[in-house]
Amino acid sequence: MNSDLFKYGLLLLFLPILQLSIFNNINFLGYINPQIYIIFIFVFPIKNEKIILLISSFLLGLFIDFLTNDGGIHAFSLVFISYIRLFVLRIISGKSDLDKEILNIRKLNFPTLITWITILTFIHHFILFLLEQFSFAHFTSLLLKTLLTTLFSVVLIIFGLQLFLNRKPNA
Amino acid sequence: MFQLFNFFLNNKTGLLFIFLEVMAFVFVLNSHSYHQSKILNSANIVSGAILKKSNAINDYFSLKNKNKTLAIENEQLKNKLEQLANKNTAVNKPLVQYGHIAATVISNPYTKKNNVLTLDKGSLDSVQPNMGVVLSNGIVGIILNVSKHYATVLSLLNSQSKINAKMKNSHHYGSLYWNGQDYTKVNLEDLPIQANIKIGDTIISGGKSILFPEGIPIGSISKFHIDNKSYSEVSVDLFADYSALHNVYVVKNQRKKEQLELEQKSIHE
Structure with a gap:
């Protein structure tokens, strides 16, 4: 438990720095920057620790907002998907009692994992960009930006998950 | 429910x-309010330091371009200096009105709708809120918040910005707005129909505002329409590349206080 706390605490500090120093400077097609820090939501273990997850994702989002002068848009969208991540997983996998078992994302089959990540990433990015522009004007360009960034983020997150999970096969 | x-x-x-x-x-x-949140902004020591580190890494990859821009700027300044030295100026200004503080941009998220930049100079370098920030070929924005070592700038590329500008060859004034779409263009509004503009006309900073010196080139008119005897959608191509801001100058108006006091006095009379 303590080593877990340490691990995710470290991740909480490491992800914003990674996001800011590398992934915010990609500017693919001029404006696409993958938001990889949301990988936190996918690697955080699914036990009965919803409150810790909510608070830590709030802090993670706030830290990113703090570094990018974004008010609270990252915190808002990250807390939102961290709250709904189990509902979404339940709907996709068709299992109703996911909370009770200690679910391991390595045990999820690959299509379920991808669908789960894609849906949550899309919701996150949509809320994020909507709050960023703070109006419903230019809705199609908003949607296009959301779609392209989602695609980019999902690919990177899947790669990241492979790295993160393969490093310690016994956990 | x-x-x-x-x-x-x-x-x-x-x-x-x-x-x-x-x-x-x-x-x-x-x-989203103009006087931005004092809690969450990057003019603080923690995020300022992180931004500076990450900027230092990125700097290595663009040194060549930056050197080139600086060399060009140096050349222009030298030329100007020579012209001034050759000119037999009868004008004796007792005080240089504008001082410049050189600063480096350490965060420039130009892909956003509302841009706020971070600079590596703060109150210790006598940077204060509501000072202008300029380039040799453009206007960057206005200082929002400062801490000891860092400052944030409300960019020209921000929907809350409105910056005074005028035509280079006539004295007609307008205001620059950004529509949030393209970081190479801004819109010029409130321009009177008498200005008689053409495509390609140069826009310079107006000098009506006390923040910026007059005559900094900003951009050239790329398209416009005339509706109902007034200009609409006057689009200006910016000279400066706002995706690669690095060395900028904070403008310190030595006579700002004097001018403000006089104007205040005149209003009350």
């Missing part, structure tokens, strides 16, 4: 969720 309500009430996670979301939303709202 009732079930939903019940669900949230019987559930402390739900309550925490709502609490956190409301808090985040307050921060969002706060960041």
Whole structure:
């Protein structure tokens, strides 16, 4: 438990720095920057620790907002998907009692994992960009930006998950 | 609906969720007011230091271009100096009106709709809120917040910015706005029909505002329409590349206080 706390605490500090120093400077097609820090939501273990997850994702989002002068848009969208991540997983996998078992994302089959990540990433990015522009004007360009960034983020997150999970096969 | 309500009430996670979301939303709202949130901005020591480090890494990859821009700027300045030295100026200004403080941009998120930059100079270098920030070929924005070592800038590329500008060859004034779409273009509004503009005309800073010196080139007119005997959608191509801001100058107007006091006095009379 303590080593877990340490691990995710470290991740909480490491992800914003990674996001800011590398992934915010990609500017693919001029404006696409993958938001990889949301990988936190996918690697955080699914036990009965919803409150810790909510608070830590709030802090993670706030830290990113703090570094990018974004008010609270990252915190808002990250807390939102961290709250709904189990509902979404339940709907996709068709299992109703996911909370009770200690679910391991390595045990999820690959299509379920991808669908789960894609849906949550899309919701996150949509809320994020909507709050960023703070109006419903230019809705199609908003949607296009959301779609392209989602695609980019999902690919990177899947790669990241492979790295993160393969490093310690016994956990 | 009732079930939903019940669900949230019987559930402390739900309550925490709502609490956190409301808090985040307050921060969002706060960041949309002009005098930005004092809590969450990058002019503080922690994020300033991180931004500076990450900027230092990125710097290595663009040194060549930056050197080139600086060399060009040096050349222009030298030329100007020579012209001035050759000119037999009868004008004796007792005080140089504008001082410049050189600063480096350490965060420039130009892909956003509302841009706020971070500079590596702060109150210790006598940077203060509401000072102008310029380039040799453009206007960057206005200082929002300062800390000891860092400052944030409300960019020209921000929907809250409105910067005074004028035509180079006539003395007609307008205001520059950004429409949030393209970082190479801004719109010029409130231009009187008498200005008689053409495509390719140069726009310079107006000097009506006390923040910027007059005559900094900003951009050239790329298209416009005439509706109902007034100009609409006057689009200006910016000279400066706002995706690669690096060395900028904070403008310190030595006579700002004097001018403001006089204007204040005149209004009250």
